[in-house]
Amino acid sequence: MAGEKxxxxxxxxxxxxxxxxxxxxxxxxxxxxxxxxDKKKRVKKYHASRNPVLARGIGRYSRSAMYARKALYKRxxxxxxxxxxxxxxxxxxxxxxxxxxxxxxxxxRVVKIRKMPRYYPTEDVxxxxxxHGKKPFCEHKRRLRASISPGTVLILxxxxxxxxxxxxxxxxxxxxxxxxxxLAVNRVPLRRAxxxxxIATSTKVDLTGVKIPKHLTDSYFKKKxxxxxxxxxxxxxxxEKEKYELTEQRKTDQKAVDSQILARIKKVPQLxxxxxSTFSLSxxxxxxxxxx
Amino acid sequence: VxxxxxxxxxxxxxxxxxxxxxxxxxxxxxxxxxxxxxxxxSGVRRQAMPFKCMQLTDFVLKFPHSARQKCVRLAWxxxxxxxxxxxxxxxxKIEAREKKAKMTDFDRYKVMKAKKMRNRIxxxxxxxxxxxxxxxGKKPGKPxxxxxxxxxxxxxxxxxxxxxxxxxxQKAQK
Numbered sequence: 001m002a003g004e005k006x007x008x009x010x011x012x013x014x015x016x017x018x019x020x021x022x023x024x025x026x027x028x029x030x031x032x033x034x035x036x037x038d039k040k041k042r043v044k045k046y047h048a049s050r051n052p053v054l055a056r057g058i059g060r061y062s063r064s065a066m067y068a069r070k071a072l073y074k075r076x077x078x079x080x081x082x083x084x085x086x087x088x089x090x091x092x093x094x095x096x097x098x099x100x101x102x103x104x105x106x107x108x109r110v111v112k113i114r115k116m117p118r119y120y121p122t123e124d125v126x127x128x129x130x131x132h133g134k135k136p137f138c139e140h141k142r143r144l145r146a147s148i149s150p151g152t153v154l155i156l157x158x159x160x161x162x163x164x165x166x167x168x169x170x171x172x173x174x175x176x177x178x179x180x181x182x183l184a185v186n187r188v189p190l191r192r193a194x195x196x197x198x199i200a201t202s203t204k205v206d207l208t209g210v211k212i213p214k215h216l217t218d219s220y221f222k223k224k225x226x227x228x229x230x231x232x233x234x235x236x237x238x239x240e241k242e243k244y245e246l247t248e249q250r251k252t253d254q255k256a257v258d259s260q261i262l263a264r265i266k267k268v269p270q271l272x273x274x275x276x277s278t279f280s281l282s283x284x285x286x287x288x289x290x291x292x
Numbered sequence: 293v294x295x296x297x298x299x300x301x302x303x304x305x306x307x308x309x310x311x312x313x314x315x316x317x318x319x320x321x322x323x324x325x326x327x328x329x330x331x332x333x334s335g336v337r338r339q340a341m342p343f344k345c346m347q348l349t350d351f352v353l354k355f356p357h358s359a360r361q362k363c364v365r366l367a368w369x370x371x372x373x374x375x376x377x378x379x380x381x382x383x384x385k386i387e388a389r390e391k392k393a394k395m396t397d398f399d400r401y402k403v404m405k406a407k408k409m410r411n412r413i414x415x416x417x418x419x420x421x422x423x424x425x426x427x428x429g430k431k432p433g434k435p436x437x438x439x440x441x442x443x444x445x446x447x448x449x450x451x452x453x454x455x456x457x458x459x460x461x462q463k464a465q466k
Binding site: 153155165201202203270271273274277279289290291292 | 397
């Protein structure tokens with residue numbers, strides 16, 4: 001710790017003041033700077049301990065006597081104001097004025113922003129014990145198998161596109177894989193696939209320089225659920241629209257990505273036909289024996 | 293009945309064990325079950341080996357019994373066993389089997405396409421010959437059937453990757 005400071009070190013001077021219980025000297029200040037002619041820093045000469053030692057660990061005067069002897073009544077320092085305290089000083093708005101509508105139209109009324117609770121439970125909820133290591137889904141660690149990298153041809157195993165061979169683009173924030181047919185080749189659009197339900201082959205398409213639009217995230221692909229429970233008694237389940245509708249944005253995004261990939265697929269002989277075909281097992285073919 | 297014998301200098305192929313797949317020469321016979329064996333050019337140290345894991349090949353070297361490794365090596369290189377071995381059908385079959393096991397999904401697709409094309413060509417020619425034969429009926433002078441043997445090798449070989457011909461050729465020989 002002392003190594004980084006100013007080169008002059010006077011260990012002899014520091015030692016006696018450090019040992020005594022009463023005085024604490026900040027290590028930065030060095031009395032030797034007075035000799036250097038530094039006028040800016042006021043010289044701080046520290047008093048020796050005002051509490052003579054009777055035996056080791058026992059001083060002559062009590063706490064209150066020392067308070068008086070050190071004149072601490074004159075030397076009261078407060079800690080600098082923290083940000084939290086500063087924030088607390090600026091009082092937030094407690095009420096807001098709103099215009100009166102409806103029957104008694106015209107004037108304005110004052111409404112509290114933070115209202116008192118309208119219900120107190122009869123039993124208190126007991127405080128939950130602290131636990132560690134239980135993270136919410138958004139904080140989970142996302143892993144990607146080493147065999148999967150951008151451009152790898154994957155075989156989808158579940159879903160309506162099962163058995164189809166598909167090109168892997170990138171892994172999304174939730175860990176799902178963004179994948180595309182391309183659409184012109186095998187009718188698989190830009191879609192998400194789960195890592196566990198996919199076989200990674202060793203065939204790779206070179207995707208260097210391919211730009212995938214930034215707005216293709218999980219929320220883009222997430223199924224939309226409309227909640228408008230305005231229904232009265234009948235038609236409770238009819239309001240949910242099950243049909244998926246193709247939007248123009250999806251089409252443009254598909255085209256933007258596919259045009260780049262199709263060019264690269266054409267370069268590899270027979271790759272297009274490979275992507276068009278589906279994977280299947282037959283007699284005598286065992287997945288654990290196959291090299292993918 | 294038996295054509296290959298255990299003798300000094302017989303080259304054997306090791307079928308299982310830690311040295312599976314390598315060639316060795318029999319240097320000496322220890323007892324009914326074991327032989328002293330050495331494979332200087334195939335990375336097998338001089339050691340005792342049971343006969344059960346050896347499979348005899350057609351090659352025999354000339355050296356006296358219990359000859360030292362240097363002599364075995366000289367004889368081996370003089371006869372050029374390594375090259376002769378890789379020219380045998382046995383070695384080629386082994387290689388084809390290994391290649392087949394290493395085929396990736398894409399390779400399997402390519403082989404499937406090649407086989408399909410080849411079979412189509414063969415079938416086409418067969419049908420042609422059958423038609424001609426049935427048309428000619430009782431007439432003598434059947435058209436040359438030897439032309440069929442050449443067709444399968446021709447067109448498919450032009451396109452495929454080099455892996456495909458090897459398993460395909462093996463299949464034709466089977």
